[in-house]
Amino acid sequence: MAEIKNYTLNFGPQHPAAHGVLRLVLELDGEVIQRADPHIGLLHRATEKLAEIPPVDFGP
Structure with missing residues (x-):
């Protein structure tokens, strides 16, 4: 029986011209994502700052 090894996989960005995309570093145990x-x-263009602002319908 073959032994399952742990792998680290670099996933994304997919294309050099695709700006503002997510990159994931995945740790795999066989086909199962462990982390x-x-x-x-x-990401740029103040995306992180925009996420800090509460939505308009957020009441006091």
């Missing part, structure tokens, strides 16, 4: 580490450093 996903998202890297949002490729």
Whole structure:
């Protein structure tokens, strides 16, 4: 029986011209994802700052 090995997989960005996309570093145990580490450093245009602002319908 073959032994299942752990792998680290670099996933994304898919195309050099695709700006503002997500990059994931995945740790796999065979075909099962054990850990996903998202890297949002490729996002720009104040996306992180916009996520801090509450929605308009957010009441006091």
